[in-house]
Amino acid sequence: MQDLIKLLHLAGAIVWLGGMTFMLVALRPAAHALLQPPQRLPLIAAVVARFFVAVWLSVAALLFSGLAMLLAAGMKGAPLGWHLMLGIGLLMFLVFGHLHFGPWRRMKLAVAAADWPEGGRRMGQVTLLVKLNFVLGWVAVAAVVLVH
Numbered sequence: 001m002q003d004l005i006k007l008l009h010l011a012g013a014i015v016w017l018g019g020m021t022f023m024l025v026a027l028r029p030a031a032h033a034l035l036q037p038p039q040r041l042p043l044i045a046a047v048v049a050r051f052f053v054a055v056w057l058s059v060a061a062l063l064f065s066g067l068a069m070l071l072a073a074g075m076k077g078a079p080l081g082w083h084l085m086l087g088i089g090l091l092m093f094l095v096f097g098h099l100h101f102g103p104w105r106r107m108k109l110a111v112a113a114a115d116w117p118e119g120g121r122r123m124g125q126v127t128l129l130v131k132l133n134f135v136l137g138w139v140a141v142a143a144v145v146l147v148h
């Protein structure tokens with residue numbers, strides 16, 4: 001059972017971090033190089049809408065499995081790296097919730113209204129917060145693996 005819980009945890013991390021890598025390293029630069037805002041922003045909005053469903057599922061999987069592993073071991077006996085992961089993980093969930101209901105919601109409204117300058121500005125905010133979560137995610141993984 002513990003192994004299955006860890007597998008669920010790893011699946012959540014791989015989907016979330018892998019998806020952010022794809023967005024930041026591949027999709028966004030290519031879309032910027034090849035497309036103008038009226039084509040680029042609806043495409044990115046459609047891709048992000050689908051990816052964010054996967055992120056919500058990852059957040060649920062990570063929270064459930066992470067707490068299950070932490071509580072099974074006991075908070076007191078857990079290594080420092082595990083506590084760091086809890087703290088950084090909760091911060092990542094907050095950042096994602098904020099970007100989802102703030103800039104991302106406004107970006108969708110702007111795209112629906114064909115307001116490209118506003119859409120581009122909101123997409124910039126979404127990207128900044130995704131970059132933050134990308135860094136936080138890798139710091140959390142490094143902490144759990146390297147800090148004992």
Ligand code: HEM
Nearest residue numbers: 013016062063066067069070082085086089090137141144
């Ligand atoms: C509330 C949030 C979280 C909690 C409570 C939590 C808890 C834990 C715990 C206790 C472990 C150690 C498992 C072990 O070594 O037996 C662990 C490992 C791990 N966590 Fe988290 N975690 C959280 C969020 C995250 C996030 C946001 C990510 C990445 C996006 C992540 C990725 C990983 C990875 C890659 C491992 C390594 C698994 C291994 O050593 O085999 N976790 N986590």
